[in-house]
Amino acid sequence: MTADDSFGRLDDDDYPAYTMGRAAEMLGTTPGFLRAIGEARLITPLRSEGGHRRYSRYQLRIAARARELVDQGTPVEAACRIVILEEQLEEAQRINAEYRRAAESPTPTPAS
Numbered sequence: 364m365t366a367d368d369s370f371g372r373l374d375d376d377d378y379p380a381y382t383m384g385r386a387a388e389m390l391g392t393t394p395g396f397l398r399a400i401g402e403a404r405l406i407t408p409l410r411s412e413g414g415h416r417r418y419s420r421y422q423l424r425i426a427a428r429a430r431e432l433v434d435q436g437t438p439v440e441a442a443c444r445i446v447i448l449e450e451q452l453e454e455a456q457r458i459n460a461e462y463r464r465a466a467e468s469p470t471p472t473p474a475s
Contacts, residue, residue, distance in 0.1 A: 379408065380418075383397055403443035405426070428446050429446050
C-alpha cells in the first residue's frame, strides 16, 4: 500500500488506524478496558504485523458506548451484551424500514 492509498483509508470507518494506547487515550479509559471488551467479544481489533491491536473508528464508537454503560455501574459483560443487542436492534429496524419502503413503492405493471 502506498502513502496515497493510506491517506485515502483515513476516511474509512473500518480502517484500523488506532493503537491500543491511542484508543484508550481517546476513550479516556485503560488498555485493560479495551482488552476486557475484546474478551467479551464486543469488538475484535485487527492485529498489526507485529501483533499489536489496532482499532477502527467504528470500534471506538462501540467501545465508547460500552464505557458509558460501565461508567453508569453496569458490569463489563452486561454492558457488552447491551451494546450488541442495541446494534442488532438498529440493524433490524433498518431492514424493516427498507421492506416498508419496498412494499409502499408502486410495482410496475407489465406492458401489454
